Amino acid sequence: MLDQTPSKTRPAAAPSDHPALPRPKVGILLANLGTPDGTDYWSMRRYLGEFLSDKRVIDYPSWKWQPILQLIVLSKRPFSSGEAYRSIWNEEADESPLMTITKAQIAKIRTQVHEAFGDAVMVDFCMRYGNPSTASKVREMVAAGCEKILFFPLYPQYAGATTATANDQFFRALMDEKWQPATRTVPPYFENxxxxxxxxxxxxxxxxxxxxxxxxxxxxxxxxxxxxxxxxxxxxxxxxxxxxxxxxxxxxxxxxxxxxxxxxxxxxxxxxxxxxxxxxxxxxxxxxxxxxxxxxxxxxxxxxxxxxxxxxxxxxxxxxxxxxxxVPCLNDDDAHITALTSVIADNLAGWLVPQTA
Incomplete structure (x- = not known):
């Protein structure tokens, strides 16, 4: 969910029939791998089909790989993968742990970013595979007035199959925008x-x-x-x-x-x-x-x-x-959130200046 619905105003000296535009903002869009919507066969098949069709993940020629994927892998693997997901599924929220944790991370990052930069920023997340999709969140941010977007793949180390494919999907989403925002992508932060x-x-x-x-x-x-x-x-x-x-x-x-x-x-x-x-x-x-x-x-x-x-x-x-x-992942541990927020602040340099105390 976006932070708030921005107010809209008509540009100065614009004619009376000019549409009102939302107040300009900077969007911060964090991305993770993704998650199926459920543990049933068809939810798993849709998710695995999208994931395993990604050329960054499996780069075999389509003529060779797709028949194997569609006729063999996706006939059997959704059952075993669904069973694995059921063993860890957050039944109360009816979502995967990755989704639950990502929501908690974003809530804390949003708080820290707003404390640093005020309401000139909008913080949200997307998934490379499954929902919420990258394209849907880019569309929401542009519609809400984000004239600049910082895209942050949540992978400390760079890999073509993780960071690069997340960036690919972000750039594909931008291709559908009439008025493209200025954009930056966050580099790997394993040395931070x-x-x-x-x-x-x-x-x-x-x-x-x-x-x-x-x-x-x-x-x-x-x-x-x-x-x-x-x-x-x-x-x-x-x-x-x-x-x-x-x-x-x-x-x-x-x-x-x-x-x-x-x-x-x-x-x-x-x-x-x-x-x-x-x-x-x-x-x-x-x-x-x-x-x-x-x-x-x-x-x-x-x-x-x-x-x-x-x-x-x-x-x-x-x-x-x-x-x-x-040893669990860093998840929404406060030290981890501070590290991620620091990376965001570094990459916003020249776009936004932190508010003084």
Whole structure:
């Protein structure tokens, strides 16, 4: 929902029949991956069909991939994916945890942004796949008077399959606007000190709750085909640097933390080591207590709540592991919101000046 309905005025010296225009504003549109509208077969099929048809996600030729997707994948996968979503679904709100958390994040960001810049800004969110769509939110912002829009994909590390496809969809939405707003896109923020501090603080808090310290922390990032790295995608390097910066902030050595990758899909080799295999290897090597965090996700979702906390945990325990700890994503933690708001403020430079106290 947009912040408020802006008042409309007729431009100075305009003829009497000139339509009234809304007061100019700057829009801040944050974007995340997306979520199905429900856990039933058709809701899941629509969502997965949109997601898995994205050329940034799976770049096989359409003539080869679409028959497989439509006739095989989308005949079976909606059932298993629906079951996975049902295990984490927010029944009270009838929505996925990603949607619930994103709404909470936006409410807090909106408050901080308005405190800094007043009512000259409008804050909202969209999803790359599913609802609310990017196009619908761009349309609402333009109609409400946003002559400038800052578009913020909520991915700390850049990847073509996440940041780039979100930007693609934003630019496609702009193509339908008669009067396009001036736009900026927010670059990856994996090096931002406030983000690293928030990540470290969340791990320190979790460790303080445990009776025994984990033997190792796995930083599990969503995976990509290794081929994407070879073709120039910087994601792998940015993930490795995130782990290094986190390690330095925590004051740990290399034996206490490592980078792994999850969510492999299809027959290709993906970035390694695979989290699901590494947790089993750690257990067999004698590390019976491990912790897993997910620095690539700004909010808990199916990949963290179901894949990490259920499937990957099971792999660890079946290999002889004893204590598995999942460190939740930063979600709407105040330190995380402050970090995101700081990134927004930096990227508004030249457009808006913060209000003086």
């Amino acid at each position: 000190p406030l983000y690293i501090d928030a990540l470290a603080a969340s791990i320190e808090r979790k460790y303080a709750e445990l009776e025994m310290r984990p033997d190792i922390l796995l930083c599990s990032y969503h995976g990509l085909p290794k081929r994407y790295l070879m073709e120039g995608d910087p994601y792998h390097c940015q993930c490795q640097k995130t782990t290094r910066l986190l390690k330095e902030r925590l004051g740990w050595d290399d034996t206490q933390i490592m980078t792994t990758f999850q969510s492999k899909f299809g027959p290709e080799e993906w970035l390694k080591p695979y989290t699901v295999e590494e947790v089993a290897r750690q257990a067999k090597a004698g590390n019976k207590r491990i912790a897993v965090c997910a620095p690539a996700f700004s909010a808990d979702c199916i990949e963290t709540l179901e894949e990490i906390n259920e499937e990957i945990r099971e792999s660890f325990e079946e290999a002889g592991g004893e204590d598995f700890t999942y």
